[in-house]
Amino acid sequence: MRTSIATVSLSGPLTEKLTAAARAGFDGVEIFENDLLASPLTPEEIRARCADLGLSIDLYQPMRDIEAVPAEEFARNLRRARAKFALMNRLGADTVLVCSSVSPLAEDDDALAAEQLARLAGLAQDFGIRVAYEALAWGRHVSTYDHAWHIVETAGHPALGTCLDSFHILSRGSDPKGIEDIPGEKIFFLQLADAPLPAMDVLQWSRHHRRFPGQGGFDVAGLLRHVLRAGYDGPLSLEVFNDVFRQAEAGPTAVDARRSLLLLQEEAGLGALPAPVVPTGVAFAELVTPDAEPVSALLGPLGFARTARHRGKPVELWEQGEARVLVNTGPAALPHARLRSRGGTPMSGGTPIDGTTLAAVGLESPDPAAAARRAEALLAPVLPRRRAAEDAPLDAVAAPDGTELFLCATDRPGLPNWRADFEDVPHTPAAGAVVRIDHLSLTQPWHHFDEAVLFHRGVLGLDAQESVDVADPYGLLRSRAVTTADGGVRIPLTVGAAPADDTAHARHIALATDDVVAAARRFVAAGGSLLPIPANYYDDLAARFEFTDGELETYRELGILYDRDTRGEFRHCYTRTVGRVFFELVQRDGGYQGYGAANAPVRLAAQHAVR
Amino acid sequence: MRTSIATVSLSGPLTEKLTAAARAGFDGVEIFENDLLASPLTPEEIRARCADLGLSIDLYQPMRDIEAVPAEEFARNLRRARAKFALMNRLGADTVLVCSSVSPLAEDDDALAAEQLARLAGLAQDFGIRVAYEALAWGRHVSTYDHAWHIVETAGHPALGTCLDSFHILSRGSDPKGIEDIPGEKIFFLQLADAPLPAMDVLQWSRHHRRFPGQGGFDVAGLLRHVLRAGYDGPLSLEVFNDVFRQAEAGPTAVDARRSLLLLQEEAGLGALPAPVVPTGVAFAELVTPDAEPVSALLGPLGFARTARHRGKPVELWEQGEARVLVNTGPAALPHARLRSRGGTPMSGGTPIDGTTLAAVGLESPDPAAAARRAEALLAPVLPRRRAAEDAPLDAVAAPDGTELFLCATDRPGLPNWRADFEDVPHTPAAGAVVRIDHLSLTQPWHHFDEAVLFHRGVLGLDAQESVDVADPYGLLRSRAVTTADGGVRIPLTVGAAPADDTAHARHIALATDDVVAAARRFVAAGGSLLPIPANYYDDLAARFEFTDGELETYRELGILYDRDTRGEFRHCYTRTVGRVFFELVQRDGGYQGYGAANAPVRLAAQHAVR
Structure with a gap:
């Protein structure tokens, strides 16, 4: 029989996947939509590449959330499907997975469901396309293969059949014998996968996946309160079996462990720590670089003005609105690349800085000294308060990843003013559309991701948001933002799966603007170069959303990405990467809360492509 | 309250763990038994080290499978407990976890259970020790904290209390409020851990943990047969979402994928592959090394004789009984270190060879040419058959990790004889106790472990045994042996968790002997040096098993390890490591089937210690 492989089963950009499939002797491929969106090749070029390699395109997938919906929603779905069928004609794919x-x-x-799938199949037929309907094991109402087949049979349309997937069938424990009752010609497609039987019983959970208190989902403090009420006065002891800790250096793990216990005791009403002092905003972001030129070549076009320089050190201040960026070309004096691996072997994230990096963050604090006292009580290394006699006494601590966190005040009476360490230089005022720093994305060493979240939560009093998985062409990223309630401080912490992957480890500064198109145009007009986004991405946007006339064309021209949540909209674009840092311009409207995670795979693929 | 941490929560050898705990400000530690067994320090030295660091030893743990057993078994358990209580006195630990x-x-x-625990507590009291009884969440009959407390209450012994563990309580969903009903003074210990709530629902399983057919636990071939009976004749398509594949190089993954489909089709009765030709034994193991001297300095004392050399290449043959080792000092001509990572970044296992390594294996085959035809049909790279005009035409293929597998015959009429490429050199006959190669342990690149197992199973016709997890001081190892039914070929495939860990990536040749003590003595007498095993290990053996007079002393003196399964006994010891290879001497008695996995943590810790 002919053999195929889904592009999602292989690593790398689409062209590498196709070449690998052809070389291994496959006859065809399933094109996974995200692989197409992230590809710089047009559908016609992908079709030609497959033909050159002797590969047929056996399936385009997936089309989601089509059937059994209210009429107006189904009308939108048909509109989306029409765009995808046109794309499939360009691609030369004749079967779509729904x-x-x-x-x-x-x-x-x-x-x-049957009626709407029949209508979808009718539309598909006009394009010469067949629809293969598959039961996801976690489908809302249809989750077994016989149920899906029953709907297909009811619909009774020649262009509608079923797709069988061994994972969805066997993972649910369905008896596959009933497959024999389906007419073979109505089985439009067969997807095969195996899987380990779930070994995640409580013993495996216990031996491999424990965490320190506050890093998991248990109410450990609640349990502790019961134990205290019983009159227990022995030690509080941590017994944590964890595969990651087994590999991480013992010293930092022990510190993280003690911090976890201190926070647990605070939560259970034992012992008193200095109260949290929640920061109110970002005072500055500090880049350390051996060469200010490439950074200046981004900051200038972004609309920043070089307004001041440090009185005693080679540090320049760039400002625009409330956004402030320090560019430090001095020796990286502080331990921001503290190696967190044993034996000095460089591990991901702990790689020594070899170029430009985001090494420090200034957080606007209502009471910097009190914030530092809490940090110190929670075992954060406190950095020297005064770097030179004439400098303002700044409170700073090191985060678990080595990033310096300055707890500071900007031009606020009665508090030491970091800005006073800088003297103004003649400059033309900033003229861009950037109003403040929206968020700072800090990649983390993979050993200590959960600890980093607990640090920012416990030490700084930030709130941890939901954890999000993002597919990079070369692996999965995990991202979790810590924020203040009003969004004044937003720090997505990100960890990459691939230890050796530089792209996944670049940090970035996201700059907020009320008009991302104007900010992007200004940047380009001033000689800046934005990250190019594949045209396929915009075809997909067109299928999914409606835009005003010319809006999408503008985004396509500039490389602006778009996302929407239940509250609002998000438009964003990226500069090229300098060293291990890049900038993002973001426009949030209507209370959008995220960071465009849906667009991250396309962004990451584009970043891999230009490097 | 006082704070403690279990040594199992931290990475590295015991002394590093203690230092890390003290520096982080913990007041005490729980000593995990395996950490003690693997430590070269005596219990008194560990006690002194803790005192110097200001750490108390708050708990010794765990003591397992004590209670509610038949009388004669309980008598053995008391004997074991007495030895451990004596150890705890030396250690200065006054509470034991049961x-x-x-x-x-x-x-x-x-x-x-209550009666036997009371008797155990009575014995403990004589040593000034308290017994803390804890319900494991997966305990056979006692799995909840209130049940454990009920038994403790029934026992009514002052030296018996309960130990509470937040993981065991909260993972089962028990209501912790009932803890308040336990008298505080009877809660002897509290262990704290958090854990992520199980996110391993079917969706997570599907998106992250799929495998190619034959690499998981599903009956994919059975499903395929049903689909074929239904009359389906479309493509067989692999759709595999897998976090590891996302990071691995696309080319080898695609080949592994196609091989999986070929084997699946064979299993489902589609298409015909050349039948498997199962090897019958190990013809030779080949070491590639830049310098033969350190290897010779092991082989000689092990009892091998240098019997022959290759007619055309710098390869020497060492023999003893049926054990044959080739030492190749020529250029590593074949692709045995094929890098399996993208972009040339060295990944674990794919690290370029920088010293001595086990690069090839000769397998005794009933029909070498037929075996090679199957391998080729299953996409194994076939290596050049004849290296020089006068050489025997050898069939050889590359395994997924690059190891060369020679399918060959040793002095068997009618078949090309690899041995004929060697000419004898004058030598004194081998005089050691080694009779054959028992097994070859091949470390694998971490990206392709499941594929390696499928390769050996599908291509060579070996049987895959159960997968075993082994704790290394710096991470977990996973090991799975592929063998013939009679044990003539045994190849444990091992993958380390820590990408940068050389110790975990050393391969080894295990040599079978009928008298490991004689073989070890001979090796030492000839100037060889065996891996030293900590004395604590032997104290533990003494507590667990009964030995004849002097037997244990001999093992202790030589560094021989001991294991037992339901069928027989296993005695084994290790040489020092040369480059990335070491040797093991093994004595199997009474049908023992394993590889001493229970001793692997001690062996690995000892190997880390001497490097």
Whole structure:
């Protein structure tokens, strides 16, 4: 029989996947939509590449959340499907995978599902396309293969069949014997995968995945309170079996462990720590670089003005609105690349700085000294307060990843003013559209991700948001933001799966603007170069959302990405990377809370492509 | 309150753990038994080290499978406990953790459990020790904290209390409020850990942990047969979402994927592959080394004789019984260090060879040419058959890790004889106790472990044994042996968790002997040096097993390790490591089937210590 492989099964950019599949002797491929979106090749070019390699495109996938929805939603879905069918014609793919809906809009109504799938199949037929309907094991109403087949049979349309996937069938424990009752010609496609039987019983959970208190999902403080009420006065002892800790250097793990216990005791009402002093905003971001020129070549076009320089050190201050960036060309005096691996072997994230990096963050604090006292009580290394006799006495601590966190005040009476260490230089005022720093994305060493989240939560009093997985062409990234309630401080902490991957380890400064198009145009007009985004991405946007006339064309021209959540919209674009740092311009509207995670795979693929 | 940390929560050897705990400000530690066994320090020295660091030893743990067992078993348990209590006195630890039994011998009898625990507590009291009884979440009959407390209460012994562990309580969803009903003075110890709530639902399973057919636990071939009976004739397509594949180089993954489909089709009765030709034994192991001297300095004392040399290349043959080792000082001509990472970044296992390594294996094959035809049909790279005009035409293929596998015959009429490429050199006959190669341990690149198992199973027709996890001081190792039914070929495939860890990546040749003591003595007498094993290990053996007079002393003197399974006994010892290779001497008695996995943590710690 002919053999195929889904591009999602292989690593790297689409062209590498196709070449690997052809060389291994596969006859065809399934094109996974995200691989197409992230590719710089047009659909026609992908089609030609496959033909050159002797590969057929056996399936385009997936189309989601189509069926059993209210009429107006289904009309939108048909519009989206029409765009995808046109794309498939360009690609030369004649079968599309539709997986059973997980949408909260979907109704538990097989007749409606059948009717709408028949209408979808009718549209597909006009394009010469067949629709293969598959039951996801976690589908909202349709989750078994026989249920999916029942709907297909009810629909009774020649262009509608079913797709069988061994994972979805066997993971649910369904009896595959019933497959024999489906007419073979109505099985449009067969996807094969194996999987380890779930070994995640409580013993495995216990021996491999424990965490220090505050780093998991248990109410450990609640339990502790019960134990105290019983009258226990023995030690509080941490017994944590964890595969990652087994590999991490003992010293930092022990510090993280003690910090966890201190926070637990505070939460359980034992012992008193200095109260948290939550920062109110970002005072500055500090880049350390051996050469200020490439950084200046970004900051100038972004609209920043070089306004001041440090009185005693080679540090320049660039300002625009409330956004402040320090560019430090002096020796990296502080331990911001503290190696967190044993034996000096460089591990991910702990790699010594070999170029430009985001090494320090100034946080606007209502009471810097009190914030530092809490940090110190929680075992954060306190950095020297005064770097020179005439400098303002700044409170600073090191985060677990070595980033210097300055707890500071900007031009606030009665508090030491870091700004006073700088003397103004003649400059033309900043003229860009940037108003402040929106967020700072800090990549983390992979050994200590959960600890980093607990540090920012416990020491700085930030709130931890949900953890998000993002697919990079070369591995998965995990990202979790720590923020203040009003969004004045937003720090996404990110960890890459691939230890050797530089792209995944670049940090970035996101600059907030009220008009990302104006900010992007200004940057380009001043000679800046934005990260190019593949045209396929915009075709997908066009299928998914409606835009005003010319809006999408502008985004496509500039490389602006778009996302939407239940509250609002997000538009953003990226500069090229300098060393291990890049900038993002972001426009948040209507209370959008995220960071464009849906666009991260496309952004990461584009960054891999230009390096 | 006082704070403690279990040594198992930290990485590295015991002394590093203690230092890290003290520096982080902990007041005490729990000593995990395996950490003590693997330490070269005596209990008195560990006690002194803790005192110097200002650490108390708050708990010794764990003591397992004590209670609710038949009388004669309990007598053995008391004997074991007495040895451990004596050890604890030397250590200065006054509380021992006893966790609820998981033994198949344990009876569901609370009264018996209480009676035996009271007797254990009576013995402990004589040593000034308290017993803290804890319910493991997966205990055979006792798995909840209130049940454990009920038994402790019934026992009514002053030296018996309970130990509470937040993981065991919260992972089962028990209501911790009931803790308040336990008298505080009977809570002897509190262990704290958090854990992520199980996110391993079917969606996570599907998106991160799929495997190619044959690499998991599903009956994919069975499903395929049903689909074929339904009349499906479309493509067989692999759709595999897997976090590891996302990081691995696309080319080798695609080849592994196609091989999986070929084997699946064979299993489902589609298409015909050349039948498997199962090897019958190990013809030779080949070491590639830049310098033969350090290897010769091991082989000689091990009892090998240098019997022959290759007619055309700098390869020497060493023999003893049926054990044959080739020492190749020529250029490593074949791709045995094929880098399996993208972009040339060295990844674990794919690290370029920088010294001595085990690069090739000769497998005795009933039909070498047929075996090679199957390997080729299954996409194994076939290596040039004849290296020089006068050489025997050898069939050889590359395993996924690059190891050369020679499918060959040794002095068997009618088949090309690899041995004929060697000419004898004058030598004194081998005089050691080694009779054959017992097994070859091949470390694997971490990206392709499951594929390596499928390769050896599908291509060579070997059987895959159960996968075993082994704790290394710096991470977990996973090991899975592929073998013939009669044990003539045994190849444990091992993958380390820590990418940068050389110790975990050394391969080894295990030599079978009928008298490991004689073989070890001969090696030492000839100037060889065996891996030293900590004395604590032998104290533990003495507590666990009974030996004949002087037997244990001999093992202690030589560094011989001991294990037992339901069928027989295993005695083994190790040479020092040369480059990335070491030797093991093994004596199997009574049908023992394993590889001494229980001793691997001690062996690995000892290897870390001498490097």
